[in-house]
Amino acid sequence: MRVAYLDHTARWSGGEVALYNLITNFGKEIDPLVIVAEEGALVDRLRAKGIDVRVLPLSDKVRNRNRNAVNFQAVSAALELWSYGKRVAKLLKAEKVACVHTNSLKSAFYGAVAAKWAGIPLIWHIRDHIGVPYLKPVVAQAIRLMSRLLPNGVIANSNSTLSALNLPKSKKTLVVYSAFANSKAKRPSLIEKTWRKPYVVLLVGRLAEWKGQHILLEAAKSFLPDEQVHFWLAGDALFGEDAYKKQLLQQIADNQLNNVTLLGHVEDIQGLMQKADLLVHTSITPEPFGQVIVEGMAAGLPVIASNEGGPTETVVHGETGLLITPGKPAVLADAIRYLLEHPEERRRMSENGIKRVEQHFVIERTVTQITHYYAGFIANS
Template identity: 40%
Template sequence: MNLSAPQPMTVLFFDHTARMGGGEISLFNLVTHVDRSKIEPVVVLASDGELRDRLRAAGVEVHVLSLDESVTEVRKDTLSSTKAVSFAQVSQIVRYIWRLRGFMRARGAEIVHANSLKADLIAAVAARLCGVPVIWHVRDRIADDYLPPLATRIFRLLCRVLPNFVIVNSNATLATLEIPRQKRARVIYNGVVHDGLPPEEFEEDPTLLRGRIQQGAHGALVMAPKPEVNDRELLIGLVGRISPWKGQDIFLRAAAEVIKKFPNTRFQIIGSAMFGEEDYEREIHQICDDLELNDYVEWTGFRRDVPQLISKLDLLVHASKTGEPFGQVVVEAMMAGKPVIATAGGGIPEIVLDGQTGYLVPMNDAPAMADAIIRMLEDPTSARKMGERGRKRAGEHFAIGRTANKISRVYDHLLVDRNNWRRRKRSLRSASLGFVLGGAAMMWWLKRRM
């Protein structure tokens, strides 16, 4: 055993939920891909659930310090006044902060990395009480179209004073924070995990490939050419939780126009309602029925095999009606070599290059979305090239290894700053002590001379 080898820094990651939303997927990807020889990740969750199970299965140290659901399940659209949080909830938060502070100190956390808006506020106070640097990883656009105006103003203000460093998932997210230039902040795109399958494995279902194997000249087995796009069933998918701002209704209205020209097209809506949005799910099922699309649309519900489902799509559609902070699913589709049609809001234009890796369309515009889908289906050669360029771009800019390395460098800088500050404090203490002792000696000498 090499006793002189440097010990990995202990980074405590904190999230208020264990449900597998986009932020939690990004957290899982990050902590399972950091260099464990340099960083020892410790994850603390304020509730139990799938994320804890997945982290444990991946060999990551994880702890659940439960916080009452009346706090963890507060919806952002209720934060419209100072009365949105009750005295009882504030009392629970204060006690929880003190408990979390004790855990940070006992576990020897050197950096605290908060992963969600609720986690940001709780972890920042606990870390400050411990004297530990805290990072806010902001994965949501802090704007009035996403949060109530009061919550937006408060979060922007706190963002200037509480965290030591701010990481954001896109330039679009950074712009909504409106923080001064001197505030330490950096755009680091969410890292997406690619499962390593070669590109050809993403092209079609293996059962379809077997159907194209034919016997050629001299008995050799050859692959028959793919059927023309108009001669086979096409599959277009939208991935994401069922929510009013995700635009499933726009997707369905666009689908109704597409099938008029491509009646062999089928559509998948991959995802389910979360956070009490079941009423909207019933509403869009009714829209599907009203548009007579039931024979064309498949509702998969919540799925854990999203990469496999994406691999079977001809193209992926992103239909969000308000600006998406990043667009994880869009990157996953590009990793799989799929062309993308996406709404031009939030961080999406930083991912999709219009006309090169897909098409960007205005938000809330079903006719424009339908036109883009039809244009892509009419030119499968161009669509295939877009998918190839998208795969290259995703690998170069959004791979998880790149993200983990950039965040690790942030940790290094924070620790260097912290150690420098501690040395300066010791120097100041020494200088102050020397000044006091020197002054006392001078006073004693003067007194003796008198």
């Protein structure tokens, strides 16, 4: 089955990592064609795996346009996306693609044009929370309306993401988690693991205000001048978020947070997690899924996460970690302190987290769900 995967960006971010994990684990049933609007890490990594990747450049002003920008330039951007979609359609026809699977909101729009012109079914894979405050109300409403009208089917990365779309029951939908772990992958040995001071509290994610890194920095203040707890922030500003990165650096300087280290982009996240004691996830708006949470549990880390959105479907409160109210540094600090002071709880949560990943978040399960969805979807289109 020839399936085209569309993405407007090739930057190594959550949605692109999930797409890579999916495509590189398909069996012979799926023949993937990946069409990306720019060169980048995703393209390089897929090509290294022998995946057929085509780069059809899209202008930076459209590709990097803010999701909430509602102004006169929106018309010209829409026209360019329409024209770009027609270019993609030509490639889809030439490659005899059976269906189109979009991986981002921008690609969902030009993918709709491409699929229509090529006369083939369209699947939207929604990986964002379609609601405020992540999106302006008018933008969220527009996307919800288009999700009813444009795609033939919708895949969501969590029940929370699907619920935010408010789709009718008649819409062919699928909730499938963005798993990464292979069922045969070696898991960390907790028998050998020791927690030694200084403890390392790790946060992984691109630097963006809604990801809440500033909340962790505020919580880190309460651990000064104690030098037995270190805070590592892995990730960088990717989508026009340089101002937020500067804000974080200023916050560290103003509060003399010598217990905090900004690591920037880290290639080997699993290796980094082996050096940590806790994983925290501090999104202040509902996280669509939170793939890094699953990675942390697979690495044997207890997880502290916000009790909204996707994390409520991955973390079992009191069993694999703690779910806390987002945006409250004091609550986060108390949760961190509790787990660091209770090693028996950390070990129990570590063991439960590894088991939960093996039961619910292995890549084979994700591949099987999507492959079956394709088969039924195309048969009924």
